[in-house]
Amino acid sequence: MKIGLITIQNSCNYGAVLQTFAAQESFRKYGHVEIINYQNTHTDKTTKKLRFGTTPRDVLRFGKDFLRLLPKIRSLKKFNLFFNNHYKLSGAPTQDLSSIKDKYDYYVCGSDQIWNPQIISEAGTIDSNYFLGFTQSKNKISYASSKGSYNYTPDESKVVCSLLKDFKNVSVRESDTAKYLNVELQRPVEHVLDPTLLLSKPEWLDCLKIKKSQPHKKYILVYVLRKNKILSQTVQAVAKKLNLDIIVIDQDPFTTMRCNKHINDAGPVEFIELFSNASFVITNSFHGCAFSVNFNVPFIITPPPTGLNRIMSLLEEVGAENRAIKTKDEAVSLANTPINFEPINIKLQAIRLKSQQYIENSLTSATHSSNQ
Template sequence: MRKIALVTIYSVPNFGSVLQAFATQTLLENLGFECRIIDYDRNNPWYFAHGNGRPKLKSVIAQALGLKAKHRKEKKLERFRRTFLHLTRKYKSLDELRAEKWDGYDAFVVGSDQVWNPRFSYGDSVYLLSFAPEGKPKISLASSFAQKELPAEYVEKFRRCLSGFTSVSVRENYGKEIIQRQLRLPADVQILLDPTLMLSKEDWLKAIPRSKFRKSEKYILLYMLDYAFRPQPYIFDVAAHFQKSLGYRIYVLDGEISGEYRKILDCKDVIDSSIPEFIDYFSNADLVLTSSFHGTAFALNFGRPLVSVVPSDGDDRQTSLLNGLGLSMLAAKVGTDIKEISCEYDCAVEQRRLRELRTQAVDWVRKIFLEL
């Protein structure tokens, strides 16, 4: 069996990051490959020197004890990683990766998610596969820059590294524009679905064990991330609007509700959920309200009513996906008149279009990898 080494971001305390790693691994294994995710430890001197903070003892202890909901969630995510992800031994630096003998591997893959976002990776060439041995195929699978333009200081490094790739695919339109316009590479850049969408809703419900969650009421699922842009307080106003109009309780899967909104919104905190609970909450939601790409992706995969709150500019991750499905009306730019927001769509049409895009994406991946 041919063997693939996968570089991705999977160790952050984020449901989407873990699930995209699992989806990519599953996709490659379904094609008949043995896939190993490189266990690259970003808590290293290189990252500390480039701006990443060192883990604080207080946080490490709180995490170990599970003092807060976010700590308990991270412990559950770590349990999932160790159970379901097929990891290599741990590597703590680029030098360690370069010193490794990779003779048993047939190809090296990077993706998906924000592996090329310099805001978080600082241009780390591990995510540009600079350690891969000469002559081994290097492939980008739905990688994301998560921005409209690459900062000038990274252009030459990206141009040099990506010029040695066998095949390049990205997740968003901006990514293709960066490679062809800014990096001036002649590569045939393919825009692909995120790997979480290359698995169908049936695939997800089969692959992930069911949780103990049993639906007893209609609910709005709030999945708010604010590391890429600031959706609050706007997203809370949207939540209040739909709670009033629908009469549903709000299940908070991520995002701290603060200030006056604690008094206004009728919420249930489910932040310390596991991966199986994440899947079950999404698959049963009566409305998903999210500022997250993967929140948007899972709502669409399960065909749930959706409001995807997006920034006014600079990040097309959610809008690129929605536009590709003909659902631009589900994107609510921060500041949009709430009365103009739509959450309903023709699920049958959306699911048919998603199946078409999924087939195209999987066919491209199959063609690229079976030619190795």
């Protein structure tokens, strides 16, 4: 069986790259998987040494890249090494996918925010390729596709429904999106796990050949999308309470946060190593939350700039919604309270099995009928 997977694969974003790899590995159990090497010039920008453009945001990006040029060159080298060693790509990058419209037995789109126009397009428009619009195959599947916190306009909703009407099975990453599409499409839409959660911690370490190690000094790992006052106060208070070093991982030229180590040139493998060895995690990132839960690392979620629904959807599923805080005092109280991961792991494993069953059923069951 040949399976083609389209997602945001070419990016220097830890979550995007690791979910791509995890999806590839999860579907590989059922056949030969290739990641469709779709060239999205917008999401590809993060793989450039310097990002050029004319908008104010482009100018800010260029400035950030320039200030971080040497670390970024080191980081890009690590990301490219990961692509070469761990991706099974369909071929050279291309924007025209018509040549592969009949290549695969099954076509899969997902995960990540491939259905969020603000993420995948400079113009903020829907990209039909991420809805498998380039093929007329009867075996189209979405796995954990996400629109993030984006709300479609009525016109966009019509486009989305039209693109999804001939899908064999549809699943998404967030519970609110599942409810929304269930009503819009008038058909079952499954809520499944992000691919990174389909692999257990031992599987991650084994797949990436990471050896367990004991850090010289125990540390809090800080991985956030955007820093704010609550975050800084929380990190300092928790570090003092637990007597831990602070390691900040991001892709910023500098950090305004007091820390023992700032890592801004890590590759995907180092990202996993840092999470697997951390004693505590403070994050406002969905994938920061996902890896903390998956690796059983005590964690706190500070208010994210956007996308709280993604994080809360996961936390509510595993019964850990109390780990999302709004104040420093809440954080200190939680840091003092050990997490019992046993019930969390039981719930996570149940959802993992349900998600894996969705994949198996999608690849083996009879084609969905729009009249059902």
